[in-house]
Amino acid sequence: xxxxxxxxxxxxxxxxxxxxxxxxxxxxxxxxxxxxxxxxxxxxxxxxxxxxxxxxxxxxxxxxxxxxxxxxxxxxxxxxxxxxxxxxxxxxxxxxxxxxxxxxxxxxxxxxxxxxxxxxxxxxxxxxxxxxxxxxxxxxxxxxxxxxxxxxxxxxxxxxxxxxxxxxxxxxxxxxxxxxxxxxxxxxxxxxxxxxxxxxxxxxxxxxxxxxxxxxxxxxxxxxxxxxxxxxxxxxxxxxxxxxxxxxxxxxxxxxxxx
Numbered sequence: 318x319x320x321x322x323x324x325x326x327x328x329x330x331x332x333x334x335x336x337x338x339x340x341x342x343x344x345x346x347x348x349x350x351x352x353x354x355x356x357x358x359x360x361x362x363x364x365x366x367x368x369x370x371x372x373x374x375x376x377x378x379x380x381x382x383x384x385x386x387x388x389x390x391x392x393x394x395x396x397x398x399x400x401x402x403x404x405x406x407x408x409x410x411x412x413x414x415x416x417x418x419x420x421x422x423x424x425x426x427x428x429x430x431x432x433x434x435x436x437x438x439x440x441x442x443x444x445x446x447x448x449x450x451x452x453x454x455x456x457x458x459x460x461x462x463x464x465x466x467x468x469x470x471x472x473x474x475x476x477x478x479x480x481x482x483x484x485x486x487x488x489x490x491x492x493x494x495x496x497x498x499x500x501x502x503x504x505x506x507x508x509x510x511x512x513x514x515x516x517x518x519x520x521x522x523x524x525x526x527x528x529x530x531x532x533x534x535x536x537x538x539x540x541x542x543x544x545x546x547x548x549x550x551x552x553x554x555x556x557x558x559x560x561x562x563x564x565x566x567x568x569x570x571x572x573x574x575x576x
Contacts, residue, residue, distance in 0.1 A: 318358075322348040324373065325355055329366040330512040332505070333359075335431075338374030344427060345382035349401060356408045366520060367512035368412060370435055371419035371505050372428075377444065380426025399458035402427070406434035406459050411531075413524045415515050419508035420444035420486075420495070426453070430461030433468070436527065438495040439511060441504040446484040446494060448477050467534065468493060519557035520575035525549075 318325075322345075324334040333355060335342040359365055372378050381402075389395050409416055418424075418435035425447045432438055432446070448465075450456050457465075457478065465474045469492060477484065489495040499507035515523060529548045533541035552558060556576040564571035 318354070320351045320355070323351045323355060327362075329364060329516055330369060330509055331359065331362075331365060331367070332369045332371070332509070334371050334373050335378055336373035338372075338376070340382060341376040341379035342372040342374070342428070343379045343382035343385075344402065344431075345385035348382075349405060352405050356405065356412075359412060360408070365412075365414055366516040366523075367414050368409075368416045369419050369505065369508045369512055370409070370416060370431070371421050371508070374422070375443070376422040376428075377418070377420045377424040378428030378431045379423070380428050380450075395458070403459045406431065409434045410436070410460075413528065415512065415523065415527060417508045417512055419504040421502075421504040423447065425449050427457075427459055427461075430457055430459040430464070433461055433464040433494075434459075437511065438489075439497045439499060439504055439508040440486040440489060440495040441499050441501050441507075442486055443501045444486055444504065446477075446489060447481055449481040451479060452481050519552075519555070519561065519571075519573045521552050521555050521557055525552050 322335065322337050324332075324336045326332040335344070335348065337343060337345075337348065359368065381398075386398065389398055415437060416435045418432045418438040420432060420438060420440040422441070422443060423445050424432045426449050429446050429448050448457065448461070456462070462474070462478065465478070469477070473492070476482070484492070484494065486495060486498045490498055497507055497511060525548045529545055532544045536544070557571075557573045560573060561571045
């Protein structure tokens with residue numbers, strides 16, 4: 318399929334690009350339509366092992382398309398749009414495989430929320446985060462606040478949400494907002510390299526680890542440990558586990574098949 322606002326390169330590691338560089342990859346209603354279509358395909362793709370999400374040109378995502386959103390005049394209008402895009406990003410987060418944001422440039426406003434909906438983030442040196450919603454008289458609405466709170470805690474989250482201060486890649490690395498920093502122009506390549514590193518691991522275990530962390534986030538220790546044991550029991554008898562053990566003793570590289 319061909320989309321107007323998105324570029325999709327399918328594979329075990331799939332690249333999904335918001336490709337509206339003339340609008341700095343702002344999210345409009347038609348982009349939401351296309352994201353919903355692509356996610357429906359990816360959710361059914363059993364061969365998918367990792368997803369890399371990025372933006373076209375020199376920007377990651379600049380937030381919502383303000384021109385397109387001029388039709389939103391009431392509280393209900395705003396909430397309806399926010400719920401829709403929030404649901405899209407929740408679907409991104411719930412994909413069973415790792416989702417890696419490749420920040421090829423700035424992630425501002427709603428773009429920060431798109432980046433935070435991904436599991437991991439790789440940023441080029443020319444990228445930065447800015448939660449600039451407050452400067453427009455609004456706030457996060459696509460799940461950004463709870464995701465930021467989970468990553469940074471209350472005081473740091475409040476600071477960045479209230480000041481709209483830029484967070485450089487180096488600062489983001491120290492804060493844990495990004496996991497790797499690359500030279501300018503290398504964010505996508507860096508994200509794909511990270512994805513391939515993960516894809517080299519047994520697929521059932523990768524999915525189980527992501528699923529476990531999602532389930533236990535915020536849970537009590539006993540509840541979290543119970544989920545961990547349950548998930549462990551599911552992958553223990555897998556062919557991939559047996560292959561890893563046999564390869565270890567045979568001193569050879571394992572070959573995994575996701576079974």
